[in-house]
Amino acid sequence: MPEAGEGAAPAPFRVLIVDDDPDMAGFLQMWLKREGMQTLIAQDGDSALVKIMTEAPDLVLCDVMMPGPDGFEICRRVKADESTALIPVVLVTALEDQDSRVRGIEAGADDFLSKPVRREELIARVKTLRRLHDTRKELEARRLAAEVQEKEAIRKTFSRYLSPQLAERVLSDAAGGQSLFRNLSERTAVVALFADLRGFTRLSETVPVSRIVPMLNEFFTVLTAAAHEHEGTVFSMAGDSLLVGFNVPVPQPDAAERAVACGRAMIGRFGPVAAGWAARYGFTLGIGIGIEAGEVVAGNVGAPSFVSYTIIGDAVNVAARLMQNAKANEILIGPRAALSLDRMLGRDTSLDRRELALKGKAGPVGVLALKVAA
Amino acid sequence: MNDETYVVTVQKDLEDLVPTFMSNRAKEVEALRAALDKGDMEKLRQLGHRMKGVGTSYGFEKVSELGKLIEDNARAIDKAALEGCLADYADYLAKVKVVYA
Numbered sequence: 001m002p003e004a005g006e007g008a009a010p011a012p013f014r015v016l017i018v019d020d021d022p023d024m025a026g027f028l029q030m031w032l033k034r035e036g037m038q039t040l041i042a043q044d045g046d047s048a049l050v051k052i053m054t055e056a057p058d059l060v061l062c063d064v065m066m067p068g069p070d071g072f073e074i075c076r077r078v079k080a081d082e083s084t085a086l087i088p089v090v091l092v093t094a095l096e097d098q099d100s101r102v103r104g105i106e107a108g109a110d111d112f113l114s115k116p117v118r119r120e121e122l123i124a125r126v127k128t129l130r131r132l133h134d135t136r137k138e139l140e141a142r143r144l145a146a147e148v149q150e151k152e153a154i155r156k157t158f159s160r161y162l163s164p165q166l167a168e169r170v171l172s173d174a175a176g177g178q179s180l181f182r183n184l185s186e187r188t189a190v191v192a193l194f195a196d197l198r199g200f201t202r203l204s205e206t207v208p209v210s211r212i213v214p215m216l217n218e219f220f221t222v223l224t225a226a227a228h229e230h231e232g233t234v235f236s237m238a239g240d241s242l243l244v245g246f247n248v249p250v251p252q253p254d255a256a257e258r259a260v261a262c263g264r265a266m267i268g269r270f271g272p273v274a275a276g277w278a279a280r281y282g283f284t285l286g287i288g289i290g291i292e293a294g295e296v297v298a299g300n301v302g303a304p305s306f307v308s309y310t311i312i313g314d315a316v317n318v319a320a321r322l323m324q325n326a327k328a329n330e331i332l333i334g335p336r337a338a339l340s341l342d343r344m345l346g347r348d349t350s351l352d353r354r355e356l357a358l359k360g361k362a363g364p365v366g367v368l369a370l371k372v373a374a
Numbered sequence: 375m376n377d378e379t380y381v382v383t384v385q386k387d388l389e390d391l392v393p394t395f396m397s398n399r400a401k402e403v404e405a406l407r408a409a410l411d412k413g414d415m416e417k418l419r420q421l422g423h424r425m426k427g428v429g430t431s432y433g434f435e436k437v438s439e440l441g442k443l444i445e446d447n448a449r450a451i452d453k454a455a456l457e458g459c460l461a462d463y464a465d466y467l468a469k470v471k472v473v474y475a
Binding site: 020021022023024026027030031034063065092094115116117118119 | 438
């Protein structure tokens with residue numbers, strides 16, 4: 001199998017000749033065509049600049065004195081514009097005209113061709129610049145390929161934490177998402193959701209060990225799918241519990257609503273799985289969920305050999321305590337998350353307000369309890 | 375002016391371009407004449423500069439030599455010398471013979 005591009009005719013090397021003397025332009029054109037190059041001609045500075053912008057030649061062969069912007073000015077403008085700066089510009093000057101050469105260097109000229117023009121010198125200079133051009137194009141192609149590869153690696157890394165939609169949004173960020181994570185070793189407002197299995201201890205005592213891991217995998221698959229469906233970021237899985245963050249690493253103004261909807265979806269999605277397990281093992285399991293909002297520190301935490309993207313803070317601790325207090329298929333919502341949920345939950349009849357004593361808290365904490373049908 | 379016949383050997387590859395080149399030189403003499411009549415030294419300098427660059431590139435060294443003289447004399451505003459250059463140029467163009475090799 002030929003490699004991509006092999007066998008296809010290489011793109012012709014396109015030279016823009018800028019000279020107000022048609023004889024000189026025709027002379028240069030004839031020799032370049034003999035070498036298999038494509039030529040364009042501009043007879044004054046203004047049309048040269050237009051052709052450079054619209055035709056994107058591979059090289060500009062430019063006389064110095066001409067109507068409109070002269071060769072130095074053309075050179076300066078080409079080099080000042082990011083989109084054209086890499087196009088080599090060769091100024092055609094008299095060999096003895098050292099002043100022009102100095103001005104040309106200052107203007108950013110890549111090379112000089114002496115007048116009168118000798119065919120051998122013309123071809124040698126253009127061929128040298130063509131080789132450089134080809135090398136640059138090849139390096140650019142490699143750089144692009146490496147960039148695609150790097151993006152794919154980032155995508156794979158992200159997809160372990162983020163929903164596919166969220167991963168795409170992060171990747172479409174100009175800096176490939178890296179800036180998002182670089183800046184995250186700082187305080188940020190999040191809504192944390194903790195979920196775990198109610199009855200896991202009994203399960204692990206009853207079910208053969210060889211079945212536990214596949215069951216946990218089934219459980220986490222369901223919960224992760226619900227998290228991704230609501231564009232939550234999965235921060236950790238430990239034992240039978242899962243930590244999901246919202247409003248991180250990208251802002252989500254409806255983060256608390258998303259967290260509650262995610263909790264409901266987790267319980268809803270787990271229902272059929274739990275029913276299957278109940279039929280097989282004879283007891284019913286549910287999910288306990290805790291949600292709280294607040295400022296946390298988000299970032300990559302760990303040792304050089306193992307790093308985990310995580311969130312640390314009081315909101316996470318409270319969400320964990322609420323999860324421990326939640327009954328099967330119940331969502332306990334902390335006071336700070338509840339503040340932004342009035343509109344969503346105000347008329348919810350399954351809502352129950354209660355005071356809970358949480359470990360690490362001086363007084364009782366007012367929470368909302370939401371019972372969800374599996 | 376003299377009776378010498380100028381023979382210029384031009385690369386065979388340039389044969390197709392030479393008729394246009396020669397006709398442009400004839401127009402150039404007219405342009406130089408008009409500029410000198412008006413005393414337009416800048417125009418004369420530009421035309422001389424152009425002749426200097428294109429002449430030898432095609433193999434016409436005399437055109438480049440005259441171009442340099444015209445450029446220098448225009449800078450010096452030496453009208454008498456410029457008259458001489460123009461006469462030489464017209465004479466050269468009338469007598470030049472081109473052979474291709």
